[in-house]
Amino acid sequence: MKHSVNRPPTPDGAEDQGNEPTLQEIINIKLIESGEKERLMELLRERLIECGWKDEMKALCRSYVKKKGRNNVTVDDLVHLITPKGRASVPDFVKAELLQRIRSFLMSAAL
Amino acid sequence: MSGPNEDNNTQLSSHIFGDLLDSIIVDVASECHRIAKLGLDRNLEEEEEEMRLSAQARARVADPSNSSETNTKYVVDIFGQTHPSVATEIFECMNCGRSIAAGRFAPHLEKCMGKGRKARLKVTRSSTAAQNRYSRGSPVSTYSPYSNSTSTNRLSNGTPSVAGEEYSNGTYEEPWNKT
Numbered sequence: 611m612k613h614s615v616n617r618p619p620t621p622d623g624a625e626d627q628g629n630e631p632t633l634q635e636i637i638n639i640k641l642i643e644s645g646e647k648e649r650l651m652e653l654l655r656e657r658l659i660e661c662g663w664k665d666e667m668k669a670l671c672r673s674y675v676k677k678k679g680r681n682n683v684t685v686d687d688l689v690h691l692i693t694p695k696g697r698a699s700v701p702d703f704v705k706a707e708l709l710q711r712i713r714s715f716l717m718s719a720a721l
Numbered sequence: 722m723s724g725p726n727e728d729n730n731t732q733l734s735s736h737i738f739g740d741l742l743d744s745i746i747v748d749v750a751s752e753c754h755r756i757a758k759l760g761l762d763r764n765l766e767e768e769e770e771e772m773r774l775s776a777q778a779r780a781r782v783a784d785p786s787n788s789s790e791t792n793t794k795y796v797v798d799i800f801g802q803t804h805p806s807v808a809t810e811i812f813e814c815m816n817c818g819r820s821i822a823a824g825r826f827a828p829h830l831e832k833c834m835g836k837g838r839k840a841r842l843k844v845t846r847s848s849t850a851a852q853n854r855y856s857r858g859s860p861v862s863t864y865s866p867y868s869n870s871t872s873t874n875r876l877s878n879g880t881p882s883v884a885g886e887e888y889s890n891g892t893y894e895e896p897w898n899k900t
Contacts, residue, residue, distance in 0.1 A: 637733060647741075654741050655748075664749060671753035672762065680757040688750035696746045697739075705738065712734040 640719050650711060657704040666699065667692050 631639075641647040658664050674691055675683050756762050797803055807824035814821050816833045 633729075634733065634736065637737070641737070650737075651741055651744065655745055658745065667746070667749045668753055671750065671757070672764075675753070675757040675762075680760070683754060683757055685747075685751050685754045688754055689747055692746050692750055693743070696749075697742060700742065708738050708741070709734050712737050713730055716730050716733060 637716065637719065641715070644719075646715050650708065650715075653711065654704070654708055657707065658700070661701050661704060663696070663699060663701070663704075667696055670695065 638647075641650075670692060671688050674688065678687075807822065810823040811820050812823060812826060813819070814826075814829060814833060816830070819829075821829045
C-alpha cells in the first residue's frame with residue numbers, strides 16, 4: 611500500500627517531459643507579465659536615441675541603401691549590417707543603467 | 722549573497738539586455754528599410770541630384786572659356802538672363818522734363834532737385850527772386866509752374882501781387898501778354 615502511495619504520478623500524455631521551462635524562460639515570462647520588459651525596452655530606446663546611437667545606425671543603413679540601390683535592400687540585410695556595430699557601440703553608461711534595472715528586477719522577482 | 726547566484730544574475734541580466742538590444746536593432750533596421758523602400762528619405766535623391774549639379778557647376782567654373790565672361794559686367798542670374806550694369810530704360814524727369822536713362826536717374830535727380838551744390842544754388846536764386854517781388858524779372862525758369870513761390874510774374878503795371886492766388890482762380894492772364 612505504501613509503495614502505491616509513493617508511486618510517481620502518471621505521466622500526462624500530452625506534456626513533454628523534457629520541456630521543463632528554463633530559468634530564462636520563467637524570468638522572461640515574469641518580465642513580460644509584469645510589464646517590466648516593455649518599460650525596459652522603452653528606457654533603452656530612449657537612451658539610445660539620446661546618445662545618438664540610433665542616428666548612427668540609421669546613417670549606416672542609409673549609406674548601405676545608397677550603395678546598393680534602394681530596391682535591392684532587405685530587412686535582413688540591414689539587420690545583419692547593424693547588429694555587430696550596434697552591439698558594440700552602446701555607450702557604457704547606458705548599458706550599466708539597463709543592467710542595473712534588470713538585476714534589481716531579478717532580485718525582486720526571485721523572492 | 723552567494724557567488725553562483727551573483728554570476729547567474731549577471732549572466733542572466735546580460736542575456737536579457739542582449740535580447741532587448743536585438744529587438745531594438747530589428748526595429749531600427751525595419752524602420753530604415755521602410756523609409757528606403759517608400760522613398761521617404763528625400764535626402765537620398767536630393768543628394769544625388771545635388772552632387773550631379775555641383776559636378777556640373779565645377780566643370781563650368783574650371784572651363785577656361787567661361788572665366789573671362791564671369792568677371793565682367795555680364796553676370797548671369799539664376800534664370801540665365803544677363804543684365805547690362807546700367808539700366809537702359811528712358812524716363813522723363815518730372816523736375817526738368819529731360820529724358821534720362823533709368824540707371825542715371827538718381828544722380829540726375831540729385832543735381833536737379835537739390836542735393837548737389839549747383840542745384841541748391843538754383844533754388845536759392847529762385848527764392849531770392851521771389852523775395853524781390855518779381856519786379857526784377859529774374860530769368861529763372863518755371864520748373865514748377867504750379868508752385869506759388871517760384872513763378873515769375875512780370876507785372877508791368879508794377880503792382881506787387883502774390884502770383885499763386887492769381888493763378889489759382891484762373892482769371893489772371895499770362896503776364897507775357899500784358900503790355
